Amino acid sequence: MRTTPRVLLTLALLLTALVVQLGFASRLHLPGATPDVVLVTLVALAMRNGSLHGCVAGFLTGLSLDLAPPSDHAVGRWALVLCLVGYLAGLFDDGVDRSALFPVGVVASASVLTTLAYSALGAVIGEPGATWSMVARVLPWAVIYDVVLTPFVFLVVAGLATRVAPDPLRRRSGVR
Amino acid sequence: MRRESRRTRLILALLVLTAFTLISLDYQQTGRTPLHGLRNVASAVFGPIERAAASAVRPVTGFLSGVSHLGEQNRRIAALQAEIDKLRLDNRTSELARNRANELDALLRVASVGQYTIIPARVVSIGPAQDFAWVVTIDAGSRDGIAVDMTVINGDGLVGRTVQVGPWTSTVLLAIDPSFKAGIRLEKTMDIGYVSGEGSAPMQLALLNGLAPINPGDRLVTQGSVGDRPFVPGVPVGTVVAVRATPGSPTKTATVTPFVDFTRLDLVAVVVQPPRTDPRDAVLPPPPKPKPTPTVTVTVTAPPPGTPVQTGPTPTPTPTH
Numbered sequence: 409m410r411t412t413p414r415v416l417l418t419l420a421l422l423l424t425a426l427v428v429q430l431g432f433a434s435r436l437h438l439p440g441a442t443p444d445v446v447l448v449t450l451v452a453l454a455m456r457n458g459s460l461h462g463c464v465a466g467f468l469t470g471l472s473l474d475l476a477p478p479s480d481h482a483v484g485r486w487a488l489v490l491c492l493v494g495y496l497a498g499l500f501d502d503g504v505d506r507s508a509l510f511p512v513g514v515v516a517s518a519s520v521l522t523t524l525a526y527s528a529l530g531a532v533i534g535e536p537g538a539t540w541s542m543v544a545r546v547l548p549w550a551v552i553y554d555v556v557l558t559p560f561v562f563l564v565v566a567g568l569a570t571r572v573a574p575d576p577l578r579r580r581s582g583v584r
Numbered sequence: 585m586r587r588e589s590r591r592t593r594l595i596l597a598l599l600v601l602t603a604f605t606l607i608s609l610d611y612q613q614t615g616r617t618p619l620h621g622l623r624n625v626a627s628a629v630f631g632p633i634e635r636a637a638a639s640a641v642r643p644v645t646g647f648l649s650g651v652s653h654l655g656e657q658n659r660r661i662a663a664l665q666a667e668i669d670k671l672r673l674d675n676r677t678s679e680l681a682r683n684r685a686n687e688l689d690a691l692l693r694v695a696s697v698g699q700y701t702i703i704p705a706r707v708v709s710i711g712p713a714q715d716f717a718w719v720v721t722i723d724a725g726s727r728d729g730i731a732v733d734m735t736v737i738n739g740d741g742l743v744g745r746t747v748q749v750g751p752w753t754s755t756v757l758l759a760i761d762p763s764f765k766a767g768i769r770l771e772k773t774m775d776i777g778y779v780s781g782e783g784s785a786p787m788q789l790a791l792l793n794g795l796a797p798i799n800p801g802d803r804l805v806t807q808g809s810v811g812d813r814p815f816v817p818g819v820p821v822g823t824v825v826a827v828r829a830t831p832g833s834p835t836k837t838a839t840v841t842p843f844v845d846f847t848r849l850d851l852v853a854v855v856v857q858p859p860r861t862d863p864r865d866a867v868l869p870p871p872p873k874p875k876p877t878p879t880v881t882v883t884v885t886a887p888p889p890g891t892p893v894q895t896g897p898t899p900t901p902t903p904t905h
Contacts, residue, residue, distance in 0.1 A: 426630075427633055427634070427637050428637075429712070430630070430634050430637070430709045430721075431633070431634050431636075431637025431638055431640075431641055431708070431709055432637060432641050433712070434709060434710040434711065434712050435638070435641060435709070435710060440713070441712070441713045441714055442712035442713050442714060444712065444714065458592075459589070459592045459596075460591070460592040460595060463592070463595060463596045463599055464595065464599065467599040467602070467603065470603070471606075472626065472630070474606075475619075475622060475623050475625075475626030475627070475630075476626050476627070476629075476630035476634075477626075477627045477630060477631055477634065477709070477721040477748060477750060477753050477754070477755045478709060478710070478711045478719035478720050478721040478748075478755040478756070479711070479715075479717075479719065479748070479755065480717050480719050480747050480748065480755060480757055480761075480763075481715070481717055482606075482607045482610040483606045483607070483609075483610040483619045483622070483623070484602075484603040484604065484605070484606030484607035484609075484610065485603075485607060487599075487602075487603040487606065488600060488603035488604065488607065491596065491599045491600060491603060492596075492600065495592070495596050498592075522714070523714050526714065526715075526716075527716055529607075530716065533607060535763070538716035539783075542716060542783055542784070543716075545784075546713050546714060546716075549713075550713075550714055
């Protein structure tokens with residue numbers, strides 16, 4: 409069990425994703441929505457490392473998103489949503505004999521789930537912002553951007569993961 | 585394997601509970617929440633990173649937009665192309681510098697006419713659209729003298745107010761955010777009301793006096809809050825585009841186009857010291873067409889019972905968080 413390098417890699421990747429997301433992705437002013445680099449990275453890591461890894465990583469990432477500027481919502485909203493998404497994505501192993509489209513499907517579902525859950529949670533706790541028409545306008549764009557990001561992020565995550573923290577199970581079963 | 589997944593579910597439940605606890609601790613609280621310190625730490629950590637990222641990214645985005653214009657130059661020979669490329673880049677950066685100078689000029693004009701003392705800042709990061717919150721980070725914080733609930737303006741008018749302040753960066757709630765509310769006053773008449781953000785939809789104006797004369801084209805300035813926080817008086821807000829009759833309601837509502845273009849915010853300024861006297865509408869840009877001398881309509885109406893009209897200096901529909 410080589411847990412430490414894997415945890416460190418996860419932290420490093422998510423921190424990078426966070427910086428890219430906050431400093432770069434939202435500055436591109438793409439129409440409709442913002443590419444969610446953090447979400448796609450989280451899903452890639454969760455699918456590789458499992459549910460436990462996914463939900464803890466999701467919680468920590470969400471908490472940083474809640475706290476890092478600019479944020480004005482109640483702390484814990486992203487933490488809750490990303491914790492659940494990380495857990496769920498971890499249930500889908502991206503390993504053996506899966507088609508390349510499988511991660512794309514998971515990311516697309518995660519993208520829909522995240523946007524809906526985040527805005528629903530906001531409505532439940534009574535924070536203004538998301539109305540149904542706004543969500544409906546943002547949602548398709550969010551899914552498209554996240555799906556476009558998927559191959560790149562998954563390649564980076566897989567490449568770094570096999571180099572830094574090779575999974576003994578994977579190697580034994582002959583997958584890289 | 586069973587035990588492993590049970591442990592995972594236990595941890596998931598714990599984390600979800602923690603998140604709920606955090607939300608309920610932080611939920612709709614203004615001022616000092618237990619998480620205030622945590623937020624400060626986070627903005628002290630992430631603020632400089634975002635600032636650095638923004639300054640690293642600025643030349644890249646400039647370069648990318650330069651490259652995307654090269655399509656029509658394909659048939660030129662390589663040397664010529666390189667030269668054109670270089671010249672174009674030069675040209676573009678000089679234009680950028682000129683634009684920035686213009687923005688600064690406009691800011692200085694607003695600041696000097698309105699006698700505000702301002703701290704200029706650049707937008708370094710923008711909240712993602714999926715957050716459904718219209719917030720940006722600027723590269724000035726408490727070390728530059730910025731505090732929570734200060735007015736943020738640019739050369740065109742009201743941008744928003746500061747909501748979170750870290751040592752090097754602060755978060756600005758934009759005027760179009762659905763939780764944004766600001767007390768305003770009509771340009772020439774003394775009528776007061778408040779505007780609220782509606783996200784990507786136009787802003788809404790509610791006038792406290794339902795009988796107040798208001799027409800499309802009327803312009804609004806901020807009314808100013810008690811102690812000039814969060815809003816200093818006299819900042820241009822926007823133009824009325826449509827007035828809606830709301831029979832039976834004590835207030836009058838209208839839609840408003842803000843003066844500020846929120847999709848291309850770059851240089852902004854935080855008002856750290858309010859003007860000594862209320863500049864009223866002196867800060868507004870000159871009206872588009874020469875108007876006849878405005879007749880000041882003094883409407884003396886007894887406010888209907890229940891309407892929060894005060895006669896004090898500043899009734900403040902101050903937004904809560």
